[in-house]
Amino acid sequence: MSSKALVVLTLVAAGGGLHRAGAETLQLAGRDAVALSAWDTRVDALLADGSLRLRRTWTDTLLPGRTHERLGQVHRGLPVFGAELVRQREGGITRSLYGTLHEGIALDPEPRLRVAEAVALAEAEAGAPSGPRFRPELVVLPLQAGGYALTYLVRVFTGGDLLALFVDAHDGSIRLRLSERKTQSVGRGTGVLGDEKKLSGQPQGGAFVARDRLRPPAIETFDMDGNLNRTLIYLNGFIELDDSDLARDSDNTWEDGAAVDAHVYAGYFYDYLYQRFGRRGLDDADITIKSLVHPVNRSDLFDYDEVIQNLFFVNAFYLTDGIMVYGEGLPEDVTFLGTTWTYFSAGLDVVAHELTHGVTEYSSRLIYQNESGALNEAFSDVMAVGAEFFLQPPGGGPLQADYLLGEDVLADGAIRSVSDPTVYGDPDHYAVRFTGTADSGGVHINSGIVNHAFFLAIEGGTNRVSGLAVQGVGGANRERVEQAFYRAFVFLLPPDARFQTARAATVQAAGELFGTGSDTERAIRDAWTAVGVE
Amino acid sequence: MMKAAIPTVVATALALAVPGPAAAQSWDADRVRLQLNGVFDVSALSYGQSIGFTEFLEPGSLRTEYDADAAPGFDFGLQVRLFGPVGLMASYAAVERDAGGSYSLEVPHPLYFDQPRSASGDLPSLSYSEKVVHLGVGYAGGSSDLDLAFFGGVSLFTVETELVEELDYGQSYPFDTISIAGTPRRTQKESPAGFHVGARVDYRFSRVFGLGIQARYSRARVELVAPDDSVTELDAGGFQVAAGVRLYF
Numbered sequence: 201m202s203s204k205a206l207v208v209l210t211l212v213a214a215g216g217g218l219h220r221a222g223a224e225t226l227q228l229a230g231r232d233a234v235a236l237s238a239w240d241t242r243v244d245a246l247l248a249d250g251s252l253r254l255r256r257t258w259t260d261t262l263l264p265g266r267t268h269e270r271l272g273q274v275h276r277g278l279p280v281f282g283a284e285l286v287r288q289r290e291g292g293i294t295r296s297l298y299g300t301l302h303e304g305i306a307l308d309p310e311p312r313l314r315v316a317e318a319v320a321l322a323e324a325e326a327g328a329p330s331g332p333r334f335r336p337e338l339v340v341l342p343l344q345a346g347g348y349a350l351t352y353l354v355r356v357f358t359g360g361d362l363l364a365l366f367v368d369a370h371d372g373s374i375r376l377r378l379s380e381r382k383t384q385s386v387g388r389g390t391g392v393l394g395d396e397k398k399l400s401g402q403p404q405g406g407a408f409v410a411r412d413r414l415r416p417p418a419i420e421t422f423d424m425d426g427n428l429n430r431t432l433i434y435l436n437g438f439i440e441l442d443d444s445d446l447a448r449d450s451d452n453t454w455e456d457g458a459a460v461d462a463h464v465y466a467g468y469f470y471d472y473l474y475q476r477f478g479r480r481g482l483d484d485a486d487i488t489i490k491s492l493v494h495p496v497n498r499s500d501l502f503d504y505d506e507v508i509q510n511l512f513f514v515n516a517f518y519l520t521d522g523i524m525v526y527g528e529g530l531p532e533d534v535t536f537l538g539t540t541w542t543y544f545s546a547g548l549d550v551v552a553h554e555l556t557h558g559v560t561e562y563s564s565r566l567i568y569q570n571e572s573g574a575l576n577e578a579f580s581d582v583m584a585v586g587a588e589f590f591l592q593p594p595g596g597g598p599l600q601a602d603y604l605l606g607e608d609v610l611a612d613g614a615i616r617s618v619s620d621p622t623v624y625g626d627p628d629h630y631a632v633r634f635t636g637t638a639d640s641g642g643v644h645i646n647s648g649i650v651n652h653a654f655f656l657a658i659e660g661g662t663n664r665v666s667g668l669a670v671q672g673v674g675g676a677n678r679e680r681v682e683q684a685f686y687r688a689f690v691f692l693l694p695p696d697a698r699f700q701t702a703r704a705a706t707v708q709a710a711g712e713l714f715g716t717g718s719d720t721e722r723a724i725r726d727a728w729t730a731v732g733v734e
Numbered sequence: 735m736m737k738a739a740i741p742t743v744v745a746t747a748l749a750l751a752v753p754g755p756a757a758a759q760s761w762d763a764d765r766v767r768l769q770l771n772g773v774f775d776v777s778a779l780s781y782g783q784s785i786g787f788t789e790f791l792e793p794g795s796l797r798t799e800y801d802a803d804a805a806p807g808f809d810f811g812l813q814v815r816l817f818g819p820v821g822l823m824a825s826y827a828a829v830e831r832d833a834g835g836s837y838s839l840e841v842p843h844p845l846y847f848d849q850p851r852s853a854s855g856d857l858p859s860l861s862y863s864e865k866v867v868h869l870g871v872g873y874a875g876g877s878s879d880l881d882l883a884f885f886g887g888v889s890l891f892t893v894e895t896e897l898v899e900e901l902d903y904g905q906s907y908p909f910d911t912i913s914i915a916g917t918p919r920r921t922q923k924e925s926p927a928g929f930h931v932g933a934r935v936d937y938r939f940s941r942v943f944g945l946g947i948q949a950r951y952s953r954a955r956v957e958l959v960a961p962d963d964s965v966t967e968l969d970a971g972g973f974q975v976a977a978g979v980r981l982y983f
Contacts, residue, residue, distance in 0.1 A: 256916055386790045388791055396847065397847070398790065398791060398843075398845055400844070414845060414907065415845075415907055467845065471908060
């Protein structure tokens with residue numbers, strides 16, 4: 201059960217460095233090709249005599265021509281738990297070696313305990329049966345205190361955890377107990393509108409919290425539980441939210457629609473950015489997306505002044521640094537602008553719109569007033585529409601992709617229309633643009649002009665004011681117009697851009713992406729002309 | 735080509751060994767006969783499994799198809815005359831087949847409903863072995879040198895086959911595809927009972943030594959139980975031809 205001489209070799213021989221940890225420590229100089237070659241030869245010998253077994257070979261997806269071999273250590277036919285070398289090769293030449301090898305294992309591989317006895321002991325330890333999915337395996341277990349034990353590795357799923365129990369194959373004692381439950385879990389969530397979605401969360405303290413680590417960035421959704429004071433303190437940067445603030449569910453079947461939609465749609469929008477444009481999140485560096493839901497209680501609506509009502513009940517906003525706040529909507533018996541309003545996270549387009557402000561924050565930083573502000577808003581609308589068509593089936597009902605903004609939040613109507621901005625009082629031509637100072641110079645108003653150009657470039661049609669007809673690229677090619685707008689707004693526009701700049705940038709982007717004189721370039725140029733931006 | 739040759743071999747054997755007036759002399763001459771055959775299991779086997787599982791809240795599936803080739807083996811047997819032309823026969827036969835197959839895996843998407851990812855591929859170099867104890871009754875006839883026997887009885891199979899019942903797959907964001915990282919195998923062993931029927935022709939060169947050929951059909955139903963408790967049935971055995979030496983006591 202114990203080894204004559206425990207020698208644990210930990211190789212960190214990338215480029216030649218070699219480190220031997222434990223009783224003996226060997227530190228070789230980095231890039232020591234001689235040492236690497238010597239170890240490589242030894243690894244080949246160990247493979248030949250069966251002390252190492254090739255477990256798997258991967259092809260490197262980032263560096264062509266490279267492969268990675270995982271070589272598991274074997275003692276008299278039994279795997280040594282955790283003992284593995286990873287060898288990176290290129291054209292038959294070993295580039296690096298990492299891993300641990302145990303030497304001097306003196307262990308009789310014949311167990312005294314039968315498999316059934318080991319399983320029974322493991323089941324007694326776990327308090328649950330070990331099903332046929334988990335087949336017991338005889339392994340050599342390196343012990344923390346030194347030496348080795350011949351053990352049965354028995355896995356038991358208890359319902360709340362996946363346990364790996366190492367039962368001593370001689371005396372039946374539990375040598376090691378590991379929890380192998382992966383920390384990420386996929387739950388089922390019901391959105392505000394009753395639709396079911398997969399929700400990526402994490403188990404924590406017997407429940408599940410809304411922290412998505414399946415995607416490259418952390419996506420976290422916090423339930424502010426109607427505590428506006430705490431929300432404001434956080435938004436002002438006086439406190440940090442912690443895990444106890446995360447939205448949570450006891451059984452991973454989530455029913456808080458506001459939290460479900462905020463969390464899931466943030467992930468969807470990340471997917472849209474990544475798959476459509478190759479962008480890694482708001483800052484293209486996987487910044488954490490933090491969504492705050494329930495900043496107020498609906499029932500407290502009339503306890504607040506108009507500013508709070510407008511911001512935290514019938515609005516959603518992007519703060520900065522990846523932080524989003526979603527309005528609570530209105531009590532069911534209260535209407536605003538002639539209709540009832542539900543949680544703002546219910547709209548994929550709302551979520552995408554607000555998060556696109558984050559993209560703008562980390563790219564063009566369009567100044568939020570006058571024409572540059574309208575471009576800022578328009579880019580968010582364009583991306584919101586794009587995300588809907590990317591992720592939802594086209595149609596005119598709830599949870600369907602269209603050219604309206606906010607239609608899943610309002611019981612009747614929408615907030616804006618990209619196809620016909622005039623329906624909601626916004627201009628569709630530069631000649632009729634808003635020139636006042638309200639709304640920061642009409643940022644949510646004049647965005648209609650840009651939006652309409654985007655719509656015409658895709659779907660085609662005639663501008664109401666100019667009477668000019670545009671042949672769009674068609675819905676099947678919408679990604680071309682989206683990519684041209686994305687390229688222009690993210691890479692080409694300066695913070696103080698005007699509509700004319702946006703026209704030039706989007707036309708240039710289309711030409712660069714799809715060719716000068718391409719249908720996409722022509723459609724975008726004609727669309728800008730049709731809305732009066734020359 | 736092998737299948738076409740089998741009826742010819744059997745028909746020739748039968749024609750050579752039509753029981754004549756001296757029928758049953760071979761049994762009378764010696765009570766015990768040992769036989770050692772090289773055999774060829776002519777029948778190829780095809781079987782498969784369809785295994786369901788739940789992953790990321792949705793059902794997934796693994797479908798495997800296997801083919802076990804015709805293969806050589808050996809057969810060791812004993813014949814004991816009871817009375818007249820009737821005797822008891824017992825033999826042990828073993829065949830190792832080369833098996834291979836293919837898989838088709840469908841795994842749900844971790845982030846979206848109704849967007850499964852799929853992968854398929856080959857499963858080379860799987861093992862399949864049959865070890866069979868045949869116990870039966872024979873009826874023999876012919877001359878003192880050449881005799882023909884028909885036999886039949888129960889067959890006790892032990893079938894060991896490597897199966898792939900779960901796959902190691904890799905995935906990474908955006909999870910649109912999966913890559914198969916490993917095809918771990920599990921050996922499943924079943925011991926069903928079946929039957930056999932056959933015929934053999936032996937030619938005796940001396941008092942203790944002879945040569946013979948044999949054809950036998952055996953069959954047993956094997957139930958392969960998958961991790962999801964689904965059962966796939968496989969017909970083990972098949973048609974087998976053999977030739978070898980005979981020792982008379």
